[in-house]
Amino acid sequence: MDALWDSDAPRTAYELQAELDRGLASTTVLTVLGRLERKGFVTVDRGSRPHHYQPVSSRAEHMAELMHDVLRGGSTDRQAVLERFVNGVSDTDADVLRKLLTRGD
Secondary structure (H helix, E strand, C coil): CHHHHCCCCCEEHHHHHHHHCCCCCHHHHHHHHHHHHHCCCEEEECCCCCCEEEECCCHHHHHHHHHHHHHHHCCCCHHHHHHHHHHCCCHHHHHHHHHHHHCCC
16 A cells, blocks of 8 residues: 555556565465455556556545544543543644644634
């Protein structure tokens, strides 16, 4: 996913295989891309040859959704979860959170 998120354009499996440079077979990369598509993480343009893949959402959107998932299903005590999270962030991240919470949008 990082390679797709870091790209400005849709990528083929062969481009991703070359970029990853891990000795992966093209069939392995295609298998992973197929699984990512079935899970809803990527879309594929089957009208092109080779097929082009792109992420459904940005890295930031995906990470935010993971955080929401944890809050929705992780505990009946959301305050405890949030408190534990906030106590573990850096001073810089705490400043960002304060600004975001008080900006009034």
